[in-house]
Amino acid sequence: MAPDVIIVGAGPAGIFATLELLDRGVGKVLILEKGFPLEKRRCFLRETGRCRQCEPCNLLSGWGGAGAFSDGKLTLSPYVGGFLGDLVGRERLESLIKEVDRRFMEFGAPSKVYGQPGDAMEALARKSVQAGLRLVPVPVRPMGTHRCSQVLDALFRHLTGRVEVIFNREVEAIRLVNGYKEVVTSSGEAYRAPFLLLAPGREGNRWLRDQLEPLGVGFETNPVDVGVRVEVPAEVMEEVTSVAYEAKLLFNAPTFDDEVRTFCMCPHGEVVMEYRSGLYTVNGHSHGKESTTYTNFALLVRTAFTEPFDSPVAYGEYLARLANLLVGTVIVQRLGDLRMGRRSTPERIKRGLIEPTLAEAVPGDLSFALPYRYLVDILEMLEAMDRVMPGVNSRHTLLYGIEVKFYSLRPQMSESLETPVPGLFVAGDGAGVSRGLIQAAASGVLAARAVLERLKTSTL
Numbered sequence: 341m342a343p344d345v346i347i348v349g350a351g352p353a354g355i356f357a358t359l360e361l362l363d364r365g366v367g368k369v370l371i372l373e374k375g376f377p378l379e380k381r382r383c384f385l386r387e388t389g390r391c392r393q394c395e396p397c398n399l400l401s402g403w404g405g406a407g408a409f410s411d412g413k414l415t416l417s418p419y420v421g422g423f424l425g426d427l428v429g430r431e432r433l434e435s436l437i438k439e440v441d442r443r444f445m446e447f448g449a450p451s452k453v454y455g456q457p458g459d460a461m462e463a464l465a466r467k468s469v470q471a472g473l474r475l476v477p478v479p480v481r482p483m484g485t486h487r488c489s490q491v492l493d494a495l496f497r498h499l500t501g502r503v504e505v506i507f508n509r510e511v512e513a514i515r516l517v518n519g520y521k522e523v524v525t526s527s528g529e530a531y532r533a534p535f536l537l538l539a540p541g542r543e544g545n546r547w548l549r550d551q552l553e554p555l556g557v558g559f560e561t562n563p564v565d566v567g568v569r570v571e572v573p574a575e576v577m578e579e580v581t582s583v584a585y586e587a588k589l590l591f592n593a594p595t596f597d598d599e600v601r602t603f604c605m606c607p608h609g610e611v612v613m614e615y616r617s618g619l620y621t622v623n624g625h626s627h628g629k630e631s632t633t634y635t636n637f638a639l640l641v642r643t644a645f646t647e648p649f650d651s652p653v654a655y656g657e658y659l660a661r662l663a664n665l666l667v668g669t670v671i672v673q674r675l676g677d678l679r680m681g682r683r684s685t686p687e688r689i690k691r692g693l694i695e696p697t698l699a700e701a702v703p704g705d706l707s708f709a710l711p712y713r714y715l716v717d718i719l720e721m722l723e724a725m726d727r728v729m730p731g732v733n734s735r736h737t738l739l740y741g742i743e744v745k746f747y748s749l750r751p752q753m754s755e756s757l758e759t760p761v762p763g764l765f766v767a768g769d770g771a772g773v774s775r776g777l778i779q780a781a782a783s784g785v786l787a788a789r790a791v792l793e794r795l796k797t798s799t800l
């Protein structure tokens with residue numbers, strides 16, 4: 341039987357859209373996912389440190405999407421993790437976040453939330469201001485990698501048999517046929533439905549553009565975030581991470597007047613490599629079960645380029661490629677070596693206090709890869725942070741580079757995430773509306789509700 345709705349992508353956006361549709365009585369949903377079911381997703385980079393460049397990438401693709409092996413930090417604030425608030429307003433987003441969070445809990449997310457308002461947060465905020473930093477309060481519900489997989493598995497079991505999920509099916513093309521949306525897979529099958537929701541994640545953003553532009557949908561250019569991942573002994577950050585788990589700190593760097601921010605703090609975690617479009621970049625994880633004695637976080641500088649330059653993604657990729665060119669993978673450098681203008685060597689790293697958790701990173705010199713502006717911004721931020729967390733600016737601190745966060749180009753859409761093509765919806769990171777699990781899931785719910793409204797009057 342032909343489906344009412346086809347969903348491309350089984351990340352949080354696609355999964356939560358499906359849940360919403362089923363809850364409200366739409367039974368004919370087809371999910372097409374180019375990756376594999378959770379139990380078949382095997383990432384060699386995570387397991388052995390050697391990326392086998394699988395196609396599709398098992399770290400990013402398959403049931404649960406890019407977040408399946410993450411430490412599953414649910415950030416419960418409308419100010420971080422996406423831009424849905426720009427479309428629907430902060431209050432509506434807050435209520436959506438609450439709903440989605442409740443659902444994550446129904447499927448097994450733990451009850452503890454860090455970073456709630458209270459004396460400890462206020463004291464931290466005061467100390468931050470005195471150091472020239474702004475602490476953005478962000479309640480975080482960390483699931484941990486293990487629990488995150490369990491939650492995704494529970495969601496899969498809940499949906500199995502109620503919707504059709506076809507794995508290992510990459511959607512290549514989209515066509516409009518008499519009001520229907522037809523998708524054609526790489527193996528040549530075609531499926532049609534009156535409603536189509538595209539939720540292909542960040543790495544699917546280019547594909548999304550290739551599909552939507554010929555249909556007359558315009559796109560907005562977004563900024564790019566460039567920086568490094570910082571690794572310190574966990575004790576250095578304990579005062580902050582025990583209260584806020586993930587402290588969002590903002591800093592106005594004096595020399596270039598740029599905003600630098602902390603991102604994705606991973607207490608007792610490890611630094612990991614990411615492989616995307618032929619490039620190695622860095623990221624971080626906190627494991628719920630196996631913890632390390634280190635904490636890592638990213639320091640990022642956002643750049644919104646102005647005319648005539650309009651290729652922020654190409655720029656970010658170029659910088660990452662430069663770091664890869666120097667050492668074949670990602671660079672690790674001691675802060676002390678960077679300040680002294682010399683490369684880190686394996687011997688120098690060994691003499692340091694921190695044993696890199698990303699063993700595959702090669703000691704080198706970040707100043708050959710990162711533009712002066714970003715280096716200065718980052719060094720200034722570390723100095724300020726040291727006043728709140730003494731030890732962050734130590735010469736032993738490790739910097740891994742480079743970390744790049746691309747913002748997906750955002751297609752034209754309404755506040756219910758419908759593109760100018762009637763019945764064609766977009767959601768999640770790939771559509772540039774989210775940058776985290778919660779807002780990705782919330783965007784799926786939002787799109788599903790709009791589809792439900794439209795189904796009531798559809799004549800197809």
Ligand SMILES: Cc1cc2nc3c(=O)[nH]c(=O)nc-3n(C[C@H](O)[C@H](O)[C@H](O)COP(=O)(O)OP(=O)(O)OC[C@H]3O[C@@H](n4cnc5c(N)ncnc54)[C@H](O)[C@@H]3O)c2cc1C
Pocket residue numbers: 348349350351352353354372373374375396400401402403404405406407408409410411412413414415421509510511512539540541542543544547623624767768769770774775776777778780781
């Ligand atoms: C290492 C890592 C750690 C992270 N940690 C956190 C965290 O702690 N907290 C947090 O909030 N966020 C985290 N994130 C971000 C979070 O995972 C994403 O924001 C979220 O997964 C986006 O959801 P999505 O549904 O939009 O896209 P995705 O999760 O990327 O899912 C998109 C899916 O679509 C599929 N797809 C793409 N194109 C096609 C196609 N043409 N045909 C068929 N299928 C297709 C992909 O295979 C993929 O499975 C992390 C991300 C990474 C990579």
